[in-house]
Amino acid sequence: MASIAENLRQVREQIDSSIAQSGRAAGCVKLLAVSKTKGAEQVLEAWQAGQQDFGENYVQEALEKMSAVAAMLPSASLPVWHFIGPVQSNKTRDIAANFQWVHSIERVRIAQRLSSQRPDGLPPLNVCVQVNLSGEDSKSGLALEQAEGLCAQISELPRLELRGLMAIPAPCSDHEQQRLVYRPLAQLFNQLSARYPHFDTLSIGMSEDYRAAIAEGSSMVRIGTAIFGKRG
Numbered sequence: 001m002a003s004i005a006e007n008l009r010q011v012r013e014q015i016d017s018s019i020a021q022s023g024r025a026a027g028c029v030k031l032l033a034v035s036k037t038k039g040a041e042q043v044l045e046a047w048q049a050g051q052q053d054f055g056e057n058y059v060q061e062a063l064e065k066m067s068a069v070a071a072m073l074p075s076a077s078l079p080v081w082h083f084i085g086p087v088q089s090n091k092t093r094d095i096a097a098n099f100q101w102v103h104s105i106e107r108v109r110i111a112q113r114l115s116s117q118r119p120d121g122l123p124p125l126n127v128c129v130q131v132n133l134s135g136e137d138s139k140s141g142l143a144l145e146q147a148e149g150l151c152a153q154i155s156e157l158p159r160l161e162l163r164g165l166m167a168i169p170a171p172c173s174d175h176e177q178q179r180l181v182y183r184p185l186a187q188l189f190n191q192l193s194a195r196y197p198h199f200d201t202l203s204i205g206m207s208e209d210y211r212a213a214i215a216e217g218s219s220m221v222r223i224g225t226a227i228f229g230k231r232g
C-alpha cells in the first residue's frame with residue numbers, strides 16, 4: 001500500500017495537471033485532506049508531508065483527534081480544521097470554538113448559533129453554504145434557488161465570514177456528467193463572488209470527481225480516500 005506522503009504527492013500532481021488543462025492559474029485550488037475515521041498518527045503523517053488543512057465530519061471524533069495532534073506538534077504550527085459534516089444544533093458550540101471553517105451550512109438557525117457562539121478571542125468563523133445538486137438522492141444541503149437567500153442572511157451575521165458554496169453530488173463515474181452537475185453551482189458562485197468581499201471558495205470535488213470539479217472552477221477539493229486509503 002502506498003504511503004500517505006506518496007498519495008499526497010500524486011493527488012497534488014493530479015490537481016496541478018487538472019488546473020493546467022483548464023487554463024486556470026497555478027495554485028488556485030486548495031487541497032483539504034478529509035481525515036474522518038482516520039487517526040491522529042495519519043493526520044500527523046500528512047502534516048509532515050506538507051498538508052495543512054484537514055476536514056472532519058463528526059464533532060466528538062474530531063475534538064479527540066485535534067487534541068492528540070496538538071500534543072504532538074508545536075503550538076505555533078497547528079493544522080487548519082474544517083468541519084464538513086451535517087451540523088446538529090447541540091454541536092454548534094463545540095464547532096464554533098474549535099474549527100476555523102464550516103462548509104456545511106444549510107439553515108439560518110445554525111448559522112445564527114455559530115455566530116453567537118464563536119468565541120471573542122478568535123477571528124470570524126469561515127463558512128460555506130451547502131447546496132444539494134442531486135435532489136432526492138441527497139438529504140444534505142438546500143436547493144440551489146435557496147442558496148442566494150441564505151447567503152444574504154449569513155452575510156449579516158457579525159461573527160461569521162461568508163466564504164462560498166459547497167456541494168456533495170450523488171456519485172457518478174462519468175467525467176462529463178460530473179462536470180454538468182457542478183456547472184449551475186459554479187455559475188451561482190461567480191455571481192455571488194461579485195457581491196460579497198470574501199466570497200472566494202467553491203468547495204467541490206472529492207476523490208472520484210475532483211478533476212471534473214477543478215475543470216468547473218473548484219477552489220477547494222475535499223479528498224479522503226485518495227490520500228488516506230479506504231475507510232473501514
Ligand SMILES: *Cc1c(COP(=O)(O)O)cnc(C)c1O
Pocket residue numbers: 034036057084085168206207208222223224225226
Ligand atoms: C468523506 C467526505 C469527503 C471525502 O470523500 P472521498 O471520496 O473519500 O475523497 C469529502 N467531502 C465530504 C463532505 C465528506 O463527507
